[in-house]
Every structure is written in structure tokens, then in C-alpha cells.
Amino acid sequence: MIKFGTGGWRAIIGEEFTKDNVSLLAQGIAQYVKNQVHDGKEKNEVGFVVGYDRRFLSKRAAMWISKIMAANEITAYLIHDIAPTPLIMYTVDCLKLKYGAAVTASHNSYDYNGIKLFAGGGRDASLEVTKEIEKILNGLTLKDIKEIEFEEGINLGKIKKIDPFNDYIDYILQDIDVSKIKERHLKILLDPMYGVAKTCLQTVLISARCSIDVINDRHDPLFGGRLPSPSAETLKKLRDMVVDRKYDLGIATDGDADRLGIIDEMGKFIHPNDILVLLYYYLLAYKGIKGGVVRNIATTHLLDRIAKDYGEVCYEVPVGFKHISQGMEKNGAIIGG
Template identity: 25%
Template sequence: MIEELYQRWLNHPHIDPQLKKELAGMSEKEKQDAFYTNIEFGTAGMRGLLGAGTNRINIHTIRKANEGFARYIVGCGEEAMRRGVAIGYDNRHMSSEFARESAAVLASHGITSYVFETLRPTPELSFAVRNLNCFGGIMITASHNPREYNGYKLYDETGCQLVPDLAQQVIDQVNAVEDELAIDPQLTSAQQELIHMIGKDVDEAYYENVLSIQLNPDVNRDLVEIVFSPEHGTANIPVREVFTRAGYHFTPVEEQCTPDPDFSCTKTPNPEEKGAYELALKLAEEKKADIILVCDPDADRMGVGVLHEGEYVLLSGNQSGSVLIEYILSQLQAKGQMPQNPVMFNTIVTSDLGEKIASKYGVETEKTLTGFKFIGEKVAKYEKTQAKNYVFGYEESYGSLIKPFVRDKDAPQACLMLAEAACFYKAQGKTLVDVLNGLYAELGYYKESQTSLTLKGQEGALRIKEILDTLRKDKPAQIGGTAVVAIEDYQEATREENGVIAALEGFSRSNVLKYYLADGSWIAIRPSGTEPKCKFYYCIKGASAQDAEAKTEIMQKAIADLVA
């Protein structure tokens, strides 16, 4: 079967010449990995390695995805086709080409598209969908993944990534496409006219909205020096533009401001990893900067470094999220701007600290599955019912949303608000780490961390499934010497506590297990939706920071032994 597929691709008349060259040089092992399956088009779209084959991101698998999306739109009627699709892309290899191919496939079905003239952030694509009254959106990006990756994400008419029910309708259409190599859109002049280029008008509308989030626009900006890096990605222009217009003092890491698909001047484009901060830290030390802000390539995630007691402290996504919650909610309350029935959203793998901060200000917290689309879905729901009013949303994975004119994580918003918070607290003689330590002292000490097992290829996927299946079958009574008091299984939609199994409601089914421990800690396990990894999340509660740290080491070792 694999050899048959390989030969069909190698000898097909429509095969891209570069891919044909790659195919001709493949080893047997490379053939196996490139053709053993079709690249998964899941509820988060597609993300994978660039290259030739059915299990790769390439011009043909992109065309197949768009063929399925086009059929879905056509099925929704003429108005959906007329309103069309906004298309954005980042700095990665083949991103602009994939964006153009997406527009061409849509046009071949009579569907209008609005394609950004150059690379733009994911949050601006989400904004553009609503700003242009489109029926949907496409973003070509692999977010924070290494340079070998690219991806394809779909958005609905609210600017939110497709939630599972809608995504499944598109998936069914994609899976019905029999031959991706046969898709080769040759457009008529009338079809060409369905493709529109967009740029500065949408930029200006987006910048205006980002600047509107300021809570203290008169804060003393002279107090704080900022070092900023877009990690070669799409945050470069929007963050610098917003900072300039708002009057902040910042120095960009110029070596990382070029839109380089090879990420030549960074060890990693992922703000979750220390390697992303190396050049920024060096520049910050030279400039004696107060804070470092680092964005991932598609500008939906923001990492933070803070100068505290002479050293730079890198905050986790949970920690920077907690500081933002404290600042935003405290200022809304102080100014009398807290709305009625306020609600904050985060995910089932996000720290408990944020919920405790929200509760302090009378704000309800609602949990969702991992994936900001679920937060976007809730925003849209309450926008219609007006039963609750959004004040903040965030994930542990360095993504947050201040105001929901965007329906995805928005790093330019987060950068602007964190800069404002840094100035506000420095006027009080505090760093952002001081603020965080104050929250720990007030609400309890939490140590959040994440480990993962990278398991590539077909064997890796089977091993990840085996790990979760085994844990479901052989439920641990204790982890690291601490009793497990409850287990939530999001695939089975159950919560087991004291031997009683109850329905777990309000969530789509997902392959996630979460263990609640007797000391108030929890551990969650899930396969990554975007990388060949099994992820383990820890929210460990301690009597002190040192205690939480020590307990975390014990728990991580226990989990490693459990899944070995």
C-alpha cells in the first residue's frame, strides 16, 4: 500500500516538481513515515512536517484541505460563498504559497477570499473575519513549532477556530476528497476577480482596537524599559506599532525582526522554552530593561522576563496570566468598571491560582478543554445571551485575550497590557515578580510545570494511545505518595470520586485524564494536538514556594515511572 501510494505520487502528472525531486531521493524509512497515513485534519485543522507525502504538509494536502472547506461553504449557500473567507499567513516556508493556493481552490468553487498582502498575526486574521463580515477564515501557520513545520487553521464567522461540531462537518468533506493530486485549480478571469488583497485598512482597525484595551492610558511610561522580540515572526510590526503609538520605551531585538522561515537567530521560536530568550536577555542586560516580551511566530503567544533583584526571571504562562488577571480585575474594580456577572475563562490544564484571583474580585471562572476555540465559543455564546460579561481569558500555554474583538489568543494585546501593568506597579516600587509573590502569599503557593514524552511516527502514536488506555484501565490510587481523591476522564465524560462515578458535563469528549490529589494538587495527561507528544501538566500546591518545588520533583518522577 505504501509503495503503491509512493509510486502514484512520484509519477503523477500534477505532482509539484520540488516534491517530485524530494520523492525521488527518499529512503525506505522516509517513505514509510511520509505515506503510512494521511496527515490528520482534526478539530484544530492540520499541522505537520513540510514535505512530500500524504502524511506531510505540502501544496497537495493543502489543496485537499481547501477542497473540503470549499465544499462545506458551498453547502452553506450563496450568501456564505459571497461573504467568503479571510486568509492570513506567517513567516514559515511555503506559507504565502499555501495562502495563494487556498484562495485559488476557493475561487474555483465561486467563493470570495480576502488575502493579506504580506504576513500577519493569527489574532489579526481572527479580527479580519469579523471586520470584513466573512463567513470564515484560514490561517497558514504552525504557531510555535520548529521551522520544519507548517499548518492550516480554520475559523468560523465569529473569528473563532472551528469548534468540534463544525470542524467535523469540514473533516467529513475533506475525507471525501479521493485524490488530492487531481486538484489543480486553473482559474478563469471571473474566478480570479473573487480574490481580493487586504492590508492597511484592516491593520488600522486592528491597531485602534488593540489600543482601546488600555486601563490607565496616562500611566508613566518613562518608568519602564522594554526589550521585545518577535522571534522572526508576525508580531514585529504590530507590537512595535502599538508600543510606538502608546508611547512606550522599547528596544527590539533587531536580529530577530526579519521574517526568517529558518529562525536563524533563535534556538527556538517557542516562548515556552528558555532558548527563545537568549538574545533578548543579552540585550536586556545591556539596556538594563525592566521587562522582556517575546512572541511566537504567529503572535498569539507571549513570553515574559522580569528584572527582579538584579536578575531576569522568566514567567510561565500561568504566572504571566495571573499577573494580568490581578492587574485587570483590580483596575476594573477600582475604577468602578467591573461589569455585572463578570466571567473569566481558562482551561482544565490551567493553574488554580488564576481562579482564586478571579474569585477575590467576584469574577466567576469557567473551564474549557485545551484549545482557545473553546474559550472563543463561550465568548460568542455570552455575547448572544448577555447572561455573563467577559473580562479575561487565558491558557497556560502563554496565550491570553484581553478584549474579545479577537476570538483567539492575542499577543499584541497581551504585550500592551503587560507593559502598562509593569509601569503601574513600578510606580509603587514593585516588579511584576513582587506582584506574583504577593498573590502566592495571599492565596497559596502553586508550582505549575509541564513535562512531555516525544514519540514520533506510527509507533509513537500507538505508544501514546497505549499510555492513556493503560492509565484508564489501571487507575492509580496514589501518585508520589499522595492519595488520588478524584479522577476526571474527558474521553469517557466521567468524574470518579469516593468510588462514585458521575457524568462530567459541559465538555466535548477529549482524550484527557486529570487526577486530583489529597493535598489540593492535580496532574493532567493528554496527547498533544499539534506535536508528536504525550503531555503531563502539574499544578502542585505547597505550604511554601520551596515545598511546592520539592513536591513537584516527586510528582514528576512518579509520573515518569508510571508511564515508563
């Protein structure tokens, strides 16, 4: 049975992550999308963004999803190459679509794959949406799956290959004070952990005139035999190289590039909790932006203290990016994690 967790649906490849289950899930999502149209809740173009990472079967699964969307009269916008999850989310928002998905198991071990589902604005799909899709799935069988050939979908214009890379990079650069970064002449070591971050992150940093070296960037579905999740334990090589070769900074990302790990020039691992605290404080104290913050029950409570000092509110939600997204939207928060 397909069940959504805190970060989408994930399963072991060959056991539950199979063509049948991916196709069944795609059909369930397509039916949900069509229901929104029939109920008059969807007024814009009925389209669906599909992206994928470097895991085993990710590209093929993205094609399976695209074929099923096309067969259900939903235009599939298939990102033409491997893509970080934030790029896929950006594309959903940029194209003004209401739905999208990334084929990824994020920071899980190599034997997993999965699907993250996105809603309007590039946000993680809400609990209400995923519960409704699960209900639809309970009534579907393999015989209900609609599918066309990939090339037929291309020829009909129902599958469109897209390349949002340049727009995404420009979108990021316009919100960064590139001149300030250029002044530092930073020497940075990047570790994408065999994932999808290299091209985007390297392009942004080079645009800011940083000197960049990269490790662990080849295609390896086994992720070098380690968990593709940045932590003090998994970033020992990055830490040692930053110190030995005198880099200003080491940056690591997880398998689908929506998690971050930092090593400072002294070799200290900067925990994501600390990064979030620094970012929130920076927005309040240096940028003068007003607003609350959303954290889950496992995130540092130092955020509560900072929010209180600035007359703001820290909102607590359950674990899961979808709860963070909902909490930020509901409360007008400026950051969350």
C-alpha cells in the first residue's frame, strides 16, 4: 500500500518502488488533479512538472509519470536532465502550475527511491492533498492506469521537455548581493555527495567569483557507500580537506540538494539548526525584515528566543517540510525549517 510520509513516498527499489507502484501512484495523482478541474477548483492550465535526481530508476520513473499524465490529458513538463529538488519546486511556481513531483528519496540510503509531491507556489503538498490521493489509490487497480508511449506524448505536445536552469540561476542571483561575495575572493570546496547540486551551486558560486573545487561529483547510485545526508559523521573527508588545503568554506548537500551542511575554515561542522538561526537573525537584524519563524518539534528552540527578542512569534509544527510550508503560509512567517 502506498502511503505518504513526512517527505513524500519512499520505498526500497525492487520491493515497493516498482514500475507498477510508481504508475499506480501517478494515476492516483492524475485522478486527483482531474477531480480538482471537475470541481471547479482548478482554473489555470492543467499541467504537471516532473523532475528527477541521480538515483537508480529515477529518470525512467520520471518518464513513466510523464506518460501517465499525458494519457490523462495533463501536460507533463519534464525537466530534461537531473535537477535539484528546489529547482523543480521553483519550476512549478515559475510556470504558474498547481502540481509537480520530484523522483527522489532525498537523503535516504542508496537502496531507496521515492516521489515528492508539490503544490501551487512550489510548496510541498499539504497533508490534506496527500490523504485525498491515498483515498483515490485505495480504489485503483493496475487496470485503471492510463498510459501512452513517450514519443507519442512528445508528438502530441502532452509531454514537453523543458530546461529551467538559466531562469533558476538568474532568479537566485537577483536576490544575492553578488558584489559583497566577490570582494571576499572565497575559496570553497563543494561536496554534492554524488547528488544533483553540483551544476546549480557551482554556477551560482562561480558567478560570485568564488574559487571552486568539487569532490564526490561523479554519477554513483551507491553514493560512495555512505548515506547522502550532510552531517559531522558523513563529511569527514570534506572537513579534512577544508583544513589541510586552507579553504574558506566547505559546502555539502544531500542527494536531492534540499539539505545543507557547512564546514568552516577551522573544520567545524555547522549544524543546520545553527544555519537556520543565523539566517533568521540576519533577516531580522541586518535586513530589517519583519515576521515570525516556523520550526518543527525537533528544531532548535533558540529560534523562539530570537523571535521573542524582536517581538515576533515562533510557530511549532510537526516534522515534515509540508507542515513547515503550511505553517509559513498560514502565519506569514519569513523563514522555516
